Amino acid sequence: MSDNKVLHYFRKICAIPHGSGNEAALGGYITSFAEKRGLSARRDEAGNVLVRKPGRGAEPVIVQSHIDMVCEKNSDKKHDFLRDPIEVIEENGFLRANDTTLGADNGIGAAYALALLDGAYAHPPLEAVFTTNEEVGMEGAAAFDASVLTGRRLLNLDEGTEGVLIASCAGGARADMTLPVETEPAEAGRRAALIEVKGLLGGHSGIMIREQRANANALLGRLLAELTRSYDLRLYELSGGMKDNAIPREARAVITVREADFSAVGAAAAAFEAEARREYRAVDSGISVIYGETIINEETPRVLTRESLKRTLAAINLTPNGPLFYSADIKGLSLVETSSNLGVIEFSGDTVVLRSALRSSVAPRKRGLITKFESLAEAVGAKIDLRGDYPEWEYREKSPLRELAAKIFTEAYGREPVVSAVHAGLEPGVFISKIPGLDAVAFGPNIYGEHTPGERAEISSVLRVWEYLLALLKNM
Ligand SMILES: [Zn+2]
Numbered sequence: 001m002s003d004n005k006v007l008h009y010f011r012k013i014c015a016i017p018h019g020s021g022n023e024a025a026l027g028g029y030i031t032s033f034a035e036k037r038g039l040s041a042r043r044d045e046a047g048n049v050l051v052r053k054p055g056r057g058a059e060p061v062i063v064q065s066h067i068d069m070v071c072e073k074n075s076d077k078k079h080d081f082l083r084d085p086i087e088v089i090e091e092n093g094f095l096r097a098n099d100t101t102l103g104a105d106n107g108i109g110a111a112y113a114l115a116l117l118d119g120a121y122a123h124p125p126l127e128a129v130f131t132t133n134e135e136v137g138m139e140g141a142a143a144f145d146a147s148v149l150t151g152r153r154l155l156n157l158d159e160g161t162e163g164v165l166i167a168s169c170a171g172g173a174r175a176d177m178t179l180p181v182e183t184e185p186a187e188a189g190r191r192a193a194l195i196e197v198k199g200l201l202g203g204h205s206g207i208m209i210r211e212q213r214a215n216a217n218a219l220l221g222r223l224l225a226e227l228t229r230s231y232d233l234r235l236y237e238l239s240g241g242m243k244d245n246a247i248p249r250e251a252r253a254v255i256t257v258r259e260a261d262f263s264a265v266g267a268a269a270a271a272f273e274a275e276a277r278r279e280y281r282a283v284d285s286g287i288s289v290i291y292g293e294t295i296i297n298e299e300t301p302r303v304l305t306r307e308s309l310k311r312t313l314a315a316i317n318l319t320p321n322g323p324l325f326y327s328a329d330i331k332g333l334s335l336v337e338t339s340s341n342l343g344v345i346e347f348s349g350d351t352v353v354l355r356s357a358l359r360s361s362v363a364p365r366k367r368g369l370i371t372k373f374e375s376l377a378e379a380v381g382a383k384i385d386l387r388g389d390y391p392e393w394e395y396r397e398k399s400p401l402r403e404l405a406a407k408i409f410t411e412a413y414g415r416e417p418v419v420s421a422v423h424a425g426l427e428p429g430v431f432i433s434k435i436p437g438l439d440a441v442a443f444g445p446n447i448y449g450e451h452t453p454g455e456r457a458e459i460s461s462v463l464r465v466w467e468y469l470l471a472l473l474k475n476m
Pocket residue numbers: 066105106134158
């Protein structure tokens with residue numbers, strides 16, 4: 001068994017169940033851990049723990065990690081995440097769990113902090129912040145009273161690739177556009193057809209948006225709009241996607257068409273499929289568009305009026321979607337800076353709802369995107385609801401902390417670190433929104449398969465990053 005203080009505390013953390021929302025026992029462990037060592041510890045109502053440890057100099061540094069983990073297991077595995085400890089298995093230089101998530105995200109970060117609090121190391125005064133509920137929307141960090149912190153530099157230990165210094169993250173919001181629509185009885189003598197767009201790869205709308213994969217909702221909206229140019233089609237059913245923050249893989253519509261147009265519409269759908277495959281050949285080659293007759297099991301089916309159909313298709317086709325801007329600050333990595341994802345379409349009889357997740361690491365760009373949604377809603381007569389707002393971590397051209405972290409990295413590793421950004425929310429964004437001028441950087445060891453039962457942490461990397469963390473603190 002590899003032994004080292006960080007691994008020791010990581011195993012302690014794994015022994016205490018700590019899924020999101022169930023961090024009280026681990027928070028209690030950290031609090032008594034601190035008190036036993038004569039360190040001041042406080043736990044707030046959200047369960048976040050702050051431990052202070054004296055050090056050299058007057059300017060403290062905030063060391064931040066989250067103490068909740070994602071609870072996932074293989075379907076045949078018996079494991080109660082509320083009671084059972086995570087079984088840690090050491091194998092081929094890695095730590096993994098036994099058919100469950102390991103919680104190296106972010107248990108390793110918390111273990112680094114505990115190891116620092118436990119030892120006699122050269123460092124500035126420490127403010128170790130352990131947050132809760134990160135994985136379900138950074139709720140702990142959002143509830144944390146940052147006015148108790150005196151540090152103006154923050155080391156976030158929740159990054160899963162060694163050699164990468166994170167210097168920026170996206171802020172975001174959810175935009176729900178609700179379009180009131182009208183229906184009328186379907187004309188007699190028409191044929192009903194089901195059109196499905198499927199076979200897409202999908203993915204997380206933040207992390208995977210850079211791949212420029214196809215969006216099933218957007219493709220279906222485009223196909224329907226194109227079909228209405230040549231055919232009198234009417235819409236009976238429309239739906240697509242499951243979550244606003246996942247790129248939708250499937251979308252479907254039930255339409256009615258004139259008998260004489262039925263085959264021609266099918267041929268147009270097939271031609272559209274060929275074009276979509278060509279358009280996305282490099283990133284999403286399995287797109288299929290399925291067209292076929294269907295039966296509407298309803299006495300008097302109602303379809304969208306022509307006017308409502310027009311507004312619906314305009315709303316879908318004009319909703320911003322996909323990567324919108326790439327980072328001009330961090331060049332050479334093709335980092336998406338601003339994006340939007342039309343994740344869900346729902347049609348419920350008197351409304352069509354379009355749900356989007358939008359993101360940007362530059363606040364004015366996010367506001368600009370929100371304005372686009374508001375203008376679009378006005379133009380098509382829809383109502384827009386914005387919710388789930390979380391703050392960005394804007395890239396700082398001058399960041400003394402990042403520069404020091406890069407310098408120490410280069411000395412330790414003999415190469416330069418990769419300075420990068422994440423196109424999703426990270427906790428430093430929340431702390432920066434509460435502490436203006438806070439200088440932050442995030443890093444961590446190699447962790448693979450986070451949020452899945454395949455999660456594993458590379459032991460040698462955990463140990464190298466520990467040495468790096470100590471060297472960095474020594475130089476602060
Ligand atoms: Zn994490």
